[in-house]
Amino acid sequence: MNLITQMAQAKAGILTTAMRRVAEQEQLDAEQIRLAVAAGTIVIPANVNHCNLQPIGIGRILKTKINANIGNSAVASCPQQELEKLEYAVKFGADTVMDLSTGGDIGKIRRAIIAHSPIPVGTVPLYEMLARCNSVDNLSEELILQIIEEQAEQGVDYMTIHAGLLKNQIPLAKKRLLRIVSRGGSILAAWMQKSERENPFYTAFDQICEICRRYDVTLSLGDGMRPGCLADASDEAQFAELEVLGELVNRCRNAGVQAMVEGPGHIPFDQIAANMSRERECCKDAPFYVLGPVVTDCAPGYDHITSAIGATMAAYSGAAMLCYVTPKEHLGLPNARDVRDGVIAYKIAAHAADVALGKPGARDRDDAISQARANFDWDRQFELALDPAKAREFRAAALAERDLPPDHGKGDENFCTMCGPNFCSIRISKNL
Amino acid sequence: MNLITQMAQAKAGILTTAMRRVAEQEQLDAEQIRLAVAAGTIVIPANVNHCNLQPIGIGRILKTKINANIGNSAVASCPQQELEKLEYAVKFGADTVMDLSTGGDIGKIRRAIIAHSPIPVGTVPLYEMLARCNSVDNLSEELILQIIEEQAEQGVDYMTIHAGLLKNQIPLAKKRLLRIVSRGGSILAAWMQKSERENPFYTAFDQICEICRRYDVTLSLGDGMRPGCLADASDEAQFAELEVLGELVNRCRNAGVQAMVEGPGHIPFDQIAANMSRERECCKDAPFYVLGPVVTDCAPGYDHITSAIGATMAAYSGAAMLCYVTPKEHLGLPNARDVRDGVIAYKIAAHAADVALGKPGARDRDDAISQARANFDWDRQFELALDPAKAREFRAAALAERDLPPDHGKGDENFCTMCGPNFCSIRISKNL
Numbered sequence: 001m002n003l004i005t006q007m008a009q010a011k012a013g014i015l016t017t018a019m020r021r022v023a024e025q026e027q028l029d030a031e032q033i034r035l036a037v038a039a040g041t042i043v044i045p046a047n048v049n050h051c052n053l054q055p056i057g058i059g060r061i062l063k064t065k066i067n068a069n070i071g072n073s074a075v076a077s078c079p080q081q082e083l084e085k086l087e088y089a090v091k092f093g094a095d096t097v098m099d100l101s102t103g104g105d106i107g108k109i110r111r112a113i114i115a116h117s118p119i120p121v122g123t124v125p126l127y128e129m130l131a132r133c134n135s136v137d138n139l140s141e142e143l144i145l146q147i148i149e150e151q152a153e154q155g156v157d158y159m160t161i162h163a164g165l166l167k168n169q170i171p172l173a174k175k176r177l178l179r180i181v182s183r184g185g186s187i188l189a190a191w192m193q194k195s196e197r198e199n200p201f202y203t204a205f206d207q208i209c210e211i212c213r214r215y216d217v218t219l220s221l222g223d224g225m226r227p228g229c230l231a232d233a234s235d236e237a238q239f240a241e242l243e244v245l246g247e248l249v250n251r252c253r254n255a256g257v258q259a260m261v262e263g264p265g266h267i268p269f270d271q272i273a274a275n276m277s278r279e280r281e282c283c284k285d286a287p288f289y290v291l292g293p294v295v296t297d298c299a300p301g302y303d304h305i306t307s308a309i310g311a312t313m314a315a316y317s318g319a320a321m322l323c324y325v326t327p328k329e330h331l332g333l334p335n336a337r338d339v340r341d342g343v344i345a346y347k348i349a350a351h352a353a354d355v356a357l358g359k360p361g362a363r364d365r366d367d368a369i370s371q372a373r374a375n376f377d378w379d380r381q382f383e384l385a386l387d388p389a390k391a392r393e394f395r396a397a398a399l400a401e402r403d404l405p406p407d408h409g410k411g412d413e414n415f416c417t418m419c420g421p422n423f424c425s426i427r428i429s430k431n432l
Numbered sequence: 433m434n435l436i437t438q439m440a441q442a443k444a445g446i447l448t449t450a451m452r453r454v455a456e457q458e459q460l461d462a463e464q465i466r467l468a469v470a471a472g473t474i475v476i477p478a479n480v481n482h483c484n485l486q487p488i489g490i491g492r493i494l495k496t497k498i499n500a501n502i503g504n505s506a507v508a509s510c511p512q513q514e515l516e517k518l519e520y521a522v523k524f525g526a527d528t529v530m531d532l533s534t535g536g537d538i539g540k541i542r543r544a545i546i547a548h549s550p551i552p553v554g555t556v557p558l559y560e561m562l563a564r565c566n567s568v569d570n571l572s573e574e575l576i577l578q579i580i581e582e583q584a585e586q587g588v589d590y591m592t593i594h595a596g597l598l599k600n601q602i603p604l605a606k607k608r609l610l611r612i613v614s615r616g617g618s619i620l621a622a623w624m625q626k627s628e629r630e631n632p633f634y635t636a637f638d639q640i641c642e643i644c645r646r647y648d649v650t651l652s653l654g655d656g657m658r659p660g661c662l663a664d665a666s667d668e669a670q671f672a673e674l675e676v677l678g679e680l681v682n683r684c685r686n687a688g689v690q691a692m693v694e695g696p697g698h699i700p701f702d703q704i705a706a707n708m709s710r711e712r713e714c715c716k717d718a719p720f721y722v723l724g725p726v727v728t729d730c731a732p733g734y735d736h737i738t739s740a741i742g743a744t745m746a747a748y749s750g751a752a753m754l755c756y757v758t759p760k761e762h763l764g765l766p767n768a769r770d771v772r773d774g775v776i777a778y779k780i781a782a783h784a785a786d787v788a789l790g791k792p793g794a795r796d797r798d799d800a801i802s803q804a805r806a807n808f809d810w811d812r813q814f815e816l817a818l819d820p821a822k823a824r825e826f827r828a829a830a831l832a833e834r835d836l837p838p839d840h841g842k843g844d845e846n847f848c849t850m851c852g853p854n855f856c857s858i859r860i861s862k863n864l
Contacts, residue, residue: 102855130854170864177802179861186857193864228858229802230787230795268795269748270788295744295784297798297805299776300813301822305737306780309744312727316701330805331823332830332850344731348738352727355662356702363662363700366729370609370661373729373762381732390733391763398764418764422562423534425618426660429611432602432625 004048005216008256010038018044022057027360033057040249041285043158043258045096045120045218050155054118056095058260058287058321060280063359064350065321066093067122067289068343071100072109072333079105079112085339086113092343092387096158096321098122102183106131111154120157122220126184136191141204149211158218160184160262161208163201164244165224167192172237178228181265185224205248209255218258220289221245226265229297233267234275246282253284260287263319267293272310276317287320294325303329304338308345315353322346340387347386374426437648438478440688442470450476454489459792465489472681473717475590475690477528477552477650482587486550488527490692490719490753492712495791496782497753498525499554499721500775503532504541504765511537511544517771518545524775524819528590528753530554538563543586552589554652558616568623573636581643590650592616592694593640595633596676597656599624604669610660613697617656637680641687650690652721653677658697661729665699666707678714685716692719695751699725704742708749719752726757735761736770740777747785754778772819779818806858 003009009016015034022044023030036042042059058065068089070082082099089097096119101109106128114121125147130136133143148159162184170189173179180186188199201208212219225241227233245261252259261283267275272293279288292307293314299306307325315322326334326342334342354362365384372380378395385391396406398418419425435441441448447466454476455462468474474491490497500521502514514531521529528551533541538560546553557579562568565575580591594616602621605611612618620631633640644651657673659665677693684691693715699707704725711720724739725746731738739757747754758766758774766774786794797816804812810827817823828838830850851857 102852127855173861174864177799178806178858179864181857181861183851183855183857186860187855189864190860229805230798231802268788269744269784296780296787298783298801298816299780299818300801301817301819301826302776302780305740305777306784308737309741309781309784312701312741313745328826328830328850330850331826332833344734345737348728348731348734349741351730352701352738352741355728356700366662367609369730369732370663373661374610384730385733386731387733394733394760394763398760401764418760418762419615420534423559423615423619425613425615426610428618428622429605429613432606432611432621 005213005256005258006037006044006046007040007258010034011256018046018055021055022062026057026062036061040253040259041287043218043260043287045122045157045258047152047155047157047215047217049153049215050114050121050157052118053120053157056120058289060285060287060318060320062320063354063362064315064319065095066343066346066350067096067098067321067323068094068339069098069100069323070339071098071102072104079109082109083112083116084336086117088336088339089343090117090119092340093347094119094343096120096122098124100124100127102127102131110151110156114155122158122160123151123156124160124184124222125151126162126187130187136187137194139191139200141200144200144204145207145211148208152211152215152217156217158220160220160222161201162188162222162224163199163205163248164221164241165189165199166202166244167198169225169237169240172235172240173225176232176235176237178232180224181228182222182224182226184222188224205251206255209252209257212257213255216258218260219252221248221259221261223262223264226263226291227267229266230268233264234271238264239278242279242282246284249283249286260289260320263288263290264293265291266297267295267310269295269310269313272313273317276314276319280318288318289321289323290314290319291323292325300330301327303327304342304345308349311346311349312352315350316356322350344387376426436480437645437688437690438469438476439472439690442466443688450478450487453487454494458489458494460493468493472685472691473719475650475692475719477554477589477690479584479587479589479647479649481585481647482546482553482589484550485552485589488552490721492717492719492750492752494752495786495794496747496751497527498775498778498782499528499530499753499755500526500771501530501532501755502771503530503534504536511541514541515544515548516768518549520768520771521775522549522551524772525779526551526775528552528554530556532556532559534559534563542583542588546587553587554590554592555583555588556592556616556654557583558594558619562619568619569626571623571632573632576632576636577639577643580640584643584647584649588649590652592652592654593633594620594654594656595631595637595680596653596673597621597631598634598676599630601657601669601672604667604672605657608664608667608669610664612656613660614654614656614658616654620656637683638687641684641689644689645687648690650692651684653680653691653693655694655696658695658723659699661698662700665696666703670696671710674711674714678716681715681718692721692752695720695722696725697723698729699727699742701727701742701745704745705749708746708751712750720750721753721755722746722751723755724757732762733759735759736774736777740781743778743781744784747782748788754782776819808858
């Protein structure tokens with residue numbers, strides 16, 4: 001067995017370039033990173049065929065990472081649009097990107113994204129399988145293995161597979177208000193019910209691991225049973241699947257394959273911490289990769305906010321990576337502007353949690369921007385802002401309303417644009 | 433002593449119309465409301481001269497309320513613009529509004545707002561005092577009492593006064609990165625330092641209470657020492673002032689004057705719960721009215737999000753009212769669009785916390801909108817959305833991208849606009 005994966009190398013005592021890079025980024029000791037990669041509590045998704053990748057680490061003790069989903073649907077978008085979304089995602093600070101294309105030339109879009117992406121690229125291979133075989137009825141283990149191999153060969157760094165949703169869980173889903181809201185989960189449940197066979201991702205799991213091992217594809221164990229509304233949160237269906245995901249984490253680790261676990265979804269704020277603890281216990285501290293969670297169902301159009309609230313609590317309670325949700329969630333596919341809004345909302349959530357957890361260096365940026373505020377150093381404030389262009393735009397608008405020039409704010413004329421010169425608390429209290 | 437205030441009446445065993453109304457809104461027992469108003473753990477800001485007011489209650493056991501700040505500055509805005517902001521605030525669900533005007537004809541703007549507002553109106557009378565006397569040097573107890581009386585007579589329901597920031601706290605502020613970021617606090621600190629006298633709001637506090645008692649103005653005890661950055665959070669200055677606020681709460685209660693207490697500000701996520709507990713202890717469970725808190729300093733342009741995260745945690749941990757923060761915070765004054773964004777972000781925070789705390793009926797709306805999702809009942813989803821217009825707009829855009837008519841979504845053609853017909857998890861799992 002060759003030492004291909006980061007995990008296999010870590011177990012063999014090899015400190016890879018990727019591990020050193022992660023240690024540096026995270027201000028942690030390289031040996032600590034190696035031990036955690038060996039144990040499976042940190043993953044470094046880095047397909048050996050993703051040439052221009054700058055690897056990052058994902059794990060509870062590292063800075064919280066965020067993922068941006070892009071990809072088209074059967075009708076909308078083309079490779080050029082997806083590359084534009086990729087550019088936005090990278091520019092505004094996404095740590096990974098998932099191509100969730102479900103239509104058009106899926107392979108072409110993916111190749112373009114991998115070629116242009118310096119950050120890890122994830123996929124849900126089931127979408128291409130469905131597009132390829134036309135009907136869920138034609139899904140087979142052979143097709144599954146074929147497409148996973150093709151995508152692995154192309155350089156996909158991590159893949160979501162819904163191998164934990166088993167046939168015996170389907171009756172639990174039927175008790176729910178929204179049953180199964182995971183696309184992959186619902187498709188597999190339909191296949192299992194019709195064929196009366198077990199989930200093919202589960203039955204072919206060892207062969208899937210073997211492919212992943214050869215390219216160092218990290219498996220993201222999908223939560224097909226993630227609750228789609230508050231009423232379905234933390235129920236039997238969700239936790240039955242989580243038990244299976246725990247089993248699959250062990251099988252990955254034994255095979256030397258890196259694995260993370262996906263999590264909910266829609267969860268009331270008070271249940272988030274308990275969900276994170278339960279995952280950690282069930283899945284032996286495998287990195288937890290959560291979607292939101294959304295903390296109220298009733299704000300369509302603003303789910304980047306409802307979910308950033310949940311995501312902060314999730315990261316604070318142990319989630320390692322946050323999958324962004326855009327303002328278009330529940331209503332349509334995001335465009336480039338939505339990608340920006342989603343990424344920034346999640347940068348905020350991840351950073352707020354890292355500060356709260358006292359991760360190394362996390363608060364430096366806050367202290368620096370606050371010092372710049374104290375100094376009325378607007379340029380420095382903008383440099384340190386998560387979205388400098390937006391901050392500049394708002395300040396410029398505020399100055400224009402006061403008929404002040406855009407470069408206002410030097411020397412004695414300093415005052416906050418909110419309050420005006422006579423009510424500028426910073427100016428007044430500087431003179432105390 | 434006449435029984436004018438809600439508190440005085442509650443203490444005398446009188447169940448007022450306002451208390452009955454609050455009980456009905458909150459699905460609680462009217463006698464429970466009366467007892468809490470008598471004890472001061474619920475306030476009902478309702479100036480006897482605010483004619484068209486529909487009273488609401490503010491207290492930890494009630495649904496979390498949100499406040500929207502409007503008002504002009506020395507240069508921008510006019511009464512008409514402020515009425516437009518008021519209309520937006522009310523339309524999108526603000527429970528109270530504060531007129532923070534600092535320039536122009538402050539009295540005229542306020543009268544217009546009170547005349548048009550069905551929700552309680554708050555002010556910071558210091559702003560009008562400053563505008564009236566030109567310089568902070570001319571501030572006097574006489575002017576303070578005169579303006580408070582004028583505003584009370586006009587029908588202001590609650591007033592923020594910074595009576596807790598005392599002279600001996602100023603050295604503590606000087607140790608801070610951002611010293612004093614409260615406008616009122618910084619102005620009073622400058623006055624105290626120059627005059628070498630104690631805070632005039634503190635020295636005149638009993639007379640202020642006497643005015644408030646005659647009109648039933650609720651006092652909102654302002655936190656002049658609220659931290660303006662994470663580095664200054666939970667420090668000596670903040671807690672020294674909080675101790676004084678606790679003393680003032682007692683003095684209000686003894687005078688039969690309703691009082692709430694204002695809170696921070698900028699606070700790391702992990703310190704929010706402890707801040708809420710400390711306030712409850714210091715101020716004997718007086719309703720806590722918090723500004724955010726913002727959980728990271730480095731996202732100017734997105735502080736409605738950074739603060740909605742903190743506000744959810746604050747409300748979950750015991751805050752009774754959340755003062756919104758708009759995207760323009762730190763950069764300029766909000767316009768009507770910013771008011772909408774701020775109000776919705778705070779509706780989300782308040783509602784998410786109420787659901788998490790299991791407040792009576794809080795989750796009904798979530799369950800109803802999720803049932804509408806299960807039924808593909810788009811109209812009902814929009815009706816139940818916190819911002820129906822925004823949700824409709826996004827759905828219409830998504831349909832247009834697919835060349836589908838705007839009324840699409842009846843009968844067998846149902847599918848979520850995100851995923852398209854073949855990948856619609858709700859449609860697929862309905863058929864299980």
